[in-house]
Amino acid sequence: MAKIIVVTSGKGGVGKTTSSAAIGTGLALRGFKTAIIDFDVGLRNLDLIMGCERRVVYDFVNVINKEATLNQALIKDKRTPNLFILPASQTRDKDALSQEGVQAVLNELSRDFDYIVCDSPAGIEKGAQMALYYADIAVVVTNPEVSSVRDSDRILGILQSKTRRVEAGEEPVQEHLLLTRYNPARVQAGEMLSVQDVEDILAIPLIGVIPESEAVLKASNQGMPVILDQETEAGQAYSDAVARLLGDAVEHRFLDVQKKGFFKRLLGGK
Amino acid sequence: MSIFDYFRSKSKNTSASVAKERLQIIVAHERGQRQQPDYLPLMQQEILDVIRKYVPIDQDSVNIQLENNDHCSVLELNVTLPDR
Numbered sequence: 366m367a368k369i370i371v372v373t374s375g376k377g378g379v380g381k382t383t384s385s386a387a388i389g390t391g392l393a394l395r396g397f398k399t400a401i402i403d404f405d406v407g408l409r410n411l412d413l414i415m416g417c418e419r420r421v422v423y424d425f426v427n428v429i430n431k432e433a434t435l436n437q438a439l440i441k442d443k444r445t446p447n448l449f450i451l452p453a454s455q456t457r458d459k460d461a462l463s464q465e466g467v468q469a470v471l472n473e474l475s476r477d478f479d480y481i482v483c484d485s486p487a488g489i490e491k492g493a494q495m496a497l498y499y500a501d502i503a504v505v506v507t508n509p510e511v512s513s514v515r516d517s518d519r520i521l522g523i524l525q526s527k528t529r530r531v532e533a534g535e536e537p538v539q540e541h542l543l544l545t546r547y548n549p550a551r552v553q554a555g556e557m558l559s560v561q562d563v564e565d566i567l568a569i570p571l572i573g574v575i576p577e578s579e580a581v582l583k584a585s586n587q588g589m590p591v592i593l594d595q596e597t598e599a600g601q602a603y604s605d606a607v608a609r610l611l612g613d614a615v616e617h618r619f620l621d622v623q624k625k626g627f628f629k630r631l632l633g634g635k
Numbered sequence: 636m637s638i639f640d641y642f643r644s645k646s647k648n649t650s651a652s653v654a655k656e657r658l659q660i661i662v663a664h665e666r667g668q669r670q671q672p673d674y675l676p677l678m679q680q681e682i683l684d685v686i687r688k689y690v691p692i693d694q695d696s697v698n699i700q701l702e703n704n705d706h707c708s709v710l711e712l713n714v715t716l717p718d719r
Contacts, residue, residue: 511657
């Protein structure tokens with residue numbers, strides 16, 4: 366039985382797809398057979414972030430409508446073994462994802478995968494609700510910014526009331542906070558909510574803090590999950606987050622401003 | 636941060652602390668609403684209409700709260716009547 370992880374946030378543009386790509390790749394790198402599913406019907410983008418946009422033939426909705434088999438639609442990642450991508454459909458029909466259809470696909474994947482990562486669309490509409498309904502674990506991606514934190518709290522409310530686990534009376538979905546686009550210098554200057562502030566408000570366990578980094582845009586330009594760039598802080602921070610997701614106790618890094626020498630401080634240099 | 640900023644920016648009311656305070660208030664408020672049953676706003680409106688048949692009051696003078704304790708829920712109804 367695969368574990369189903371939903372990467373969700375409520376607000377758009379906070380880094381759900383980037384995080385889904387990184388977490389999925391990180392799990393596959395550790396030897397787990399992993400599938401990443403793009404739930405954003407109509408606005409497919411996971412394929413671009415993973416660099417497999419030209420290899421899409423069939424998609425999630427084709428599988429649900431039985432126009433293709435799951436094996437035909439799954440794209441095997443070229444860089445990372447054990448990793449597969451199921452792209453979203455570009456149809457404009459919002460109701461293309463049916464509850465039974467999604468369940469059937471997840472059941473079939475569950476048989477020979479270890480992890481299924483569901484990349485949720487933004488918002489709290491049907492697509493987002495479908496992405497989190499069958500989840501065992503939720504990664505709530507949040508920016509240290511008021512609207513993102515508020516929307517994350519809304520999503521937490523949905524995770525606590527509208528999931529298969531709640532309805533079946535099972536243990537609730539495990540919730541994890543992933544803070545992205547974190548800028549320690551601005552936090553120190555009192556211009557940005559700190560990790561502690563966001564933890565205080567949302568009150569769920571922290572799984573990782575991804576520093577704001579040029580590497581993220583560079584990686585998406587190239588269609589490569591940023592976790593593969595282990596030279597960068599963002600890549601390392603995602604690796605740490607994956608380790609914590611698997612239960613390892615890893616200390617948080619990149620939370621503080623790099624210490625500067627006395628003269629640099631005096632001169633106000635960067 | 637240069638040496639000049641060092642003396643200036645030690646005030647407590649940073650924009651981040653304002654953000655945190657605003658978030659704590661709105662999130663607490665929205666969490667409270669989340670636990671309410673869906674029928675509560677409509678019920679509030681109907682109760683208001685009944686009272687209005689007898690006393691002229693406005694929308695804000697009725698306050699309904701549902702509190703869930705361990706084994707029972709308490710519906711608290713607070714109506715402010717105008718001065719006579």
